[in-house]
Amino acid sequence: MKIVCIGAGPGGLYFAISAKLRDAGHDITVIERDPPGATYGWGVVYWEDLLDTLYRNDRESARRIRAESTLWQEQVVALRGVDKAYLGGYGYSVNRAPLLAILAERATELGVKIQYETAVEDLADYADADLVVVADGANSRTRQRYQEQFGTRVDYGNNPYIWLGTERVFDKFTFDFEQTPAGWIWFHAYPSAAGISTFIVECTEPTWRGLGLDRLGDAETRQLLEQVFAGQLRGRSLISQSRGKPASWQRFTQVFNETWRYDNAVLIGDAAHTTHFTLGSGTRLAIMDAVVLAQNLYEQPETALAVKEFDEAGHAALREAQIAARSSMAWFERADRYTDRGAVEFCYAMAGRHGIQRPWQYQRYLARQNLVARKALRWAGTGQRWLRARRRGEPWR
Known part of the structure; x- marks a missing residue:
């Protein structure tokens, strides 16, 4: 089968790997408009369920990804910054640049051809392909060109956000809400590589404009945010550039398509659907799309x-995740309505x-605020990681 993948992100590359593993006779080419190593953004988070899938599907790339990942x-x-509350759990994070490098290297090893710095303008150019996998992200130009055929609807969130990095290493997934004269502004941070953490700043539009962030340049933006946090x-310090252009303020792109298929093309990953970044599911869903389509x-x-x-x-499987994502985005767009209470209630x-939260869940949550209980839960989490790693045959670290 002749297959063309548009986009060398996690979805496109992992589909190419997965399809080649199932049938080495496939002729697969991945086409990417950017040069090798160009990626905009920092780390992505994932959990044990994705790690299990990676090890089942392709142990070789899973082993490399896990080695590049950081536990939080x-x-x-x-x-x-001072009134704190805690939630349990743990997860992993990996920087986008090494993730993409690992997947590109693995795809090449399996015989996949990757063409960088090649723009795709029209699906008609690949009419001779048995299948065109469109995996070029939430702002997919290919999907935009055929939006009527896919039944595309694109909405945008209300809150501006910017995806930065920092040299401050966070060992926990950290949210911090700060009050300024213009309103509340907050960040989501987590470790993503040795000596580097991902640092996503978000606020409402009135706060954004009130602080002048709609007018400031890159250096001035970082300087102001460094003062606030x-x-x-x-x-x-905060870091803006990540193997590409400086970070810019964005509004979350919500992508919906009535169908993911048209002619010889199929959408996967963010080109097909998006879930708000506060869920941390984008990369997982793209990789799951890749595995399911290949199978x-x-x-x-x-x-x-x-x-x-x-x-x-x-479409059926994604419904629950999209509902949760919309609810999560809406909550953060109204987060300042909850800031009149202490950190535990907030x-x-x-x-x-x-x-909906059950009453017993609140009691369990209150118990988790106790330092002794939190230490016990961390030990339990360590045991769970050891057991999952043993089942996968993964070296314990």
Whole structure:
């Protein structure tokens, strides 16, 4: 089968790997408009379920990704940097640049051809391909060109946000909400590489404009944010550039498509659907799309039927995640309505943004605020990681 993948992000590259592993006879080419190593953004987070999938699907790339990943334990939510509350759990994070390098190297090893600095303008250029996998992100130019055929709807969130890095290393997934004369502004931070953390700043539009962030340049923006979050940054600087142009303020792009297939093309990952970054599911969903589509093509001899099944089952499976993502985004757009309470109550409101919380969950949450209970939960998490790693045959670290 001749397959063309548009976009060398996690979805496109991992699909190429997954399809080649299932049938080495596939002729697969990945086409990317940017040069090698160009990636905009910092780290991405994932959890044990994705790690299990990676090890089942391709142990070789999974091993390399895990080696580049950083573990974080617990979540801490702070108001004004000093009033804190805690949520349990742990996860992993990996910088986008090494993630993409690992996937590109693995795809090349399997015989996938990657063409960088090549723009795709029209699907008609690949009419001879059996399948075109469109994986060029939330702002997919290919999808935009055929938006009527895909039934595309694109909405935008209200809150401006900017994706930065910092030399301050956070060992926990950290939220910090700071009050300024113009209103509340906050960050989400987590470790993403040795000596570097991802640092996403968000606020409402009135706060953004009131602080002058709509007018400031890159250096002035970083300087102001370093002042606002000085306590949490502990003298460390913010970093804007990550192997590309300086970071810019954005509004989250919500992508919906009535169908993910048209002619010989199929959408996957953010080109097909997006979930708000406060859920941390974008990369996981793109990789799951890649695995499911590759498996469908392997099991179903008719390409059109395999893609149809992927489209229909994918829409059904994604419904719950998209509802949770919309709820999460909406909560953060109204976060200042909850800042009149202490961190413990504020944190519980944030934790419940995805749905109804039962009374017993509140009691369990209060117990987790105790230092002894938190230490016990960390030990339990260590045991869970050891068990999951052993099942995967992964070296313990």
